[in-house]
Amino acid sequence: MPRVKLKGLNIRRNKAGTWYVSLRATGKLLLSAKCEREQLDAMMAGPDFLHAYSTAERKRRREYAAGTFGALAERWREGRSFKALKPRTQSDYAKVLLFLDRAYDYSAADIETADVVEMRDLAAELKGDKFSDFVIAVISAVFRDALEAGLMKDNPAKGVRRLYKANKDANRRWTEDEWSKAYAISPAHLRAVLAIARHCGLRGQDIARLTWENYRPDPDMGKVLAFRPQKNGDKVGEIAIGVPAELRSLLDAMKAGDGTVQPASNAPICRNSLGKAYPTENAMRKAWQDFKASDAFKSALPGSSDLTLHGLRVTFASELRESGFTDREVADMLGDMSEGMGKRYSRGAEMRKTSVRVFKRRAGNSQ
Structure with a gap:
């Protein structure tokens, strides 16, 4: 079977023989399987994978109406402050933006601190306290960027409490x-x-x-x-x-x-x-x-x-x-x-x- 040729895919295999297929632009994982390459190609040609790929691509290319949180988030991601971040931080924050996709259609002006807290708590429940801190950081950065541009009057994420507490012994001294x-x-x-x-x-x-x-x-x-x-x-x-x-x-x-x-x-x-x-x-x-x-x-x-x-x-x-x-x-x-x-x-x-x-x-x- 000829290999599937879809644009923007990152296809890699670890030492254990597991294949990972993700969208290069966002890092979103579309498929993982431990198999031979021919079997992987068959799965990538199937309707389930093609649906996952098209959905991810549509979300990536989606345009959000002016005044929505999605429009502000995209503006921040394309701006100088995001591009100045270290590659690892950009990668972490890109995952947060995918998580926040569920809020992209909301009117930014209607988002209040209580909404940010609700999103923080959802992130903590689904992905852990450390990820929830990243969520607060990204929301705050998006609104701060919009505030400086005169697109928002305040930053509803300002002052929202972080949940993650680092283990003081996480990087202990070696004997x-x-x-x-x-x-x-x-x-x-x-x-x-x-x-x-x-x-x-x-x-x-x-x-x-x-x-x-x-x-x-x-x-x-x-x-x-x-x-x-x-x-x-x-x-x-x-x-x-x-x-x-x-x-x-x-x-x-x-x-x-x-x-x-x-x-x-x-x-x-x-x-x-x-x-x-x-x-x-x-x-x-x-x-x-x-x-x-x-x-x-x-x-x-x-x-x-x-x-x-x-x-x-x-x-x-x-x-x-x-x-x-x-x-x-x-x-x-x-x-x-x-x-x-x-x-x-x-x-x-x-x-x-x-x-x-x-x-x-x-x-x-x-x-």
Whole structure:
């Protein structure tokens, strides 16, 4: 049977053999099935799938009358503020917009705070408290954009209480025993990911994007990871984290390649089990989750199923604080911002001074 040729589809298959077919423009999942490709093509040619596809396309292309919530939502999605969001946030908010489709025909002027609360509670019931917070954030952003454009007189989502409460132990600090055992049995494709998070405290989204150009010689610290963080990078600029001996040994061996050919400067430092760049931070986290689900991990660390990659960043920061560095110095090393940071000048120069000071003290303590 010839393959179905419909525009705008994202067709992918995971390692377990399950196919996922979604609308590329919105991310809406249309079909999932564990089967061979020929069977998938047969299902995609069937009336159920074609109906789901046409319905999703019709909703995507639908035009909403002026003054409706749908018209305001579409205006916001096509505007500068939405496009300035990080890709992961855009993806999360796109799912919220699909959920809010049920309210798109409502007159925006008639929507009151009680209506927003009702939508929040429905989202919490169907998809959980965290998703309900995203719903409030999106509704508020839509109305804020309309308010600035003179299309609304107030923002009915302003002040609506969030329901989600983060678990304070969700990204807990690793113990030294957990680190040594997990790293010792970790697969080769995760070693650099774990070591960079542990020894330099980088966020997952930055680790996934590092290339060999980011690993550079430095006159004060020997070798550094120099990069512009995705979060706050437009404000803090490029930061340089000194690479301690254990991590440097690993990275130098990787940089040497096969002894004849070294990786190109634009090649990714961290690669998946197939030797390819992690396409997203989520893909990298999936590799970590797969490792945690392995028999080797469960056997070596039976009580550590709650360990996270971000917990290694917490571990890095905690050890800096215990070494006597100030909150400001720790924030500089993490590329974070403080309340008064906007008032400070020469931020990049200050952060480099901190990085050199931290590197030298850490190196001295390890001897």
